Amino acid sequence: MTEESTQQHVSVNAEFFIILGVMLAVLGVITAIAPLADGLAVEFVAGIMVLSRSSMQFYYGIKVRHWGGRFYSYMGLGSILMSFVSVACAVVLLLNPVAPLSFLALLVAAYLVVMGGFDFLQAIELRPVKGWQLIFMNGLLGIALGILVLQSLPIPGRWAVGIFVGLSLFMSGLSLCGLGFFGLQYRIKIAGS
Numbered sequence: 001m002t003e004e005s006t007q008q009h010v011s012v013n014a015e016f017f018i019i020l021g022v023m024l025a026v027l028g029v030i031t032a033i034a035p036l037a038d039g040l041a042v043e044f045v046a047g048i049m050v051l052s053r054s055s056m057q058f059y060y061g062i063k064v065r066h067w068g069g070r071f072y073s074y075m076g077l078g079s080i081l082m083s084f085v086s087v088a089c090a091v092v093l094l095l096n097p098v099a100p101l102s103f104l105a106l107l108v109a110a111y112l113v114v115m116g117g118f119d120f121l122q123a124i125e126l127r128p129v130k131g132w133q134l135i136f137m138n139g140l141l142g143i144a145l146g147i148l149v150l151q152s153l154p155i156p157g158r159w160a161v162g163i164f165v166g167l168s169l170f171m172s173g174l175s176l177c178g179l180g181f182f183g184l185q186y187r188i189k190i191a192g193s
Contacts, residue, residue: 017179021173047092089111105161119139129183130182138172143144
């Protein structure tokens with residue numbers, strides 16, 4: 001796929017990226033605030049939010065699956081596969097509300113590293129597009145958050161689960177919004193030409 005056609009795909013779908021980004025950012029804020037509630041509510045809210053992300057990611061994968069690119073439509077196929085990883089993580093969080101804190105920390109760390117790796121690979125595929133650096137930085141942040149959780153085992157409390165998952169969702173949302181805004185900017189530039 002050429003650089004121009006990838007940029008056109010992003011610009012045509014700019015509103016979709018912005019809406020999806022706003023939804024993920026809102027989920028992130030809700031998840032980060034959840035730790036202020038009762039301890040068991042943290043896993044429940046984080047599980048529901050990760051499950052919500054999986055449905056958004058699945059839809060995203062369906063929408064962009066035909067774009068192609070370096071990883072043979074990694075954006076589409078990868079998003080669909082990652083939505084299944086998110087569902088598995090959400091199910092574990094929802095079915096084990098009283099799981100030991102060390103188990104939850106390992107689960108969250110693995111989830112953050114895997115999702116960060118996904119964003120990193122997606123950024124490589126999006127390199128021809130303005131704003132790809134936002135997705136790249138989000139991937140690095142996800143990996144860094146996962147490593148931070150692993151290094152701080154045992155984490156100080158259940159609240160850390162919600163904070164780390166919420167921050168990951170929020171940053172993913174911001175990076176998608178940025179990609180969408182760059183896509184709108186490109187569309188306006190082309191329309192003005």
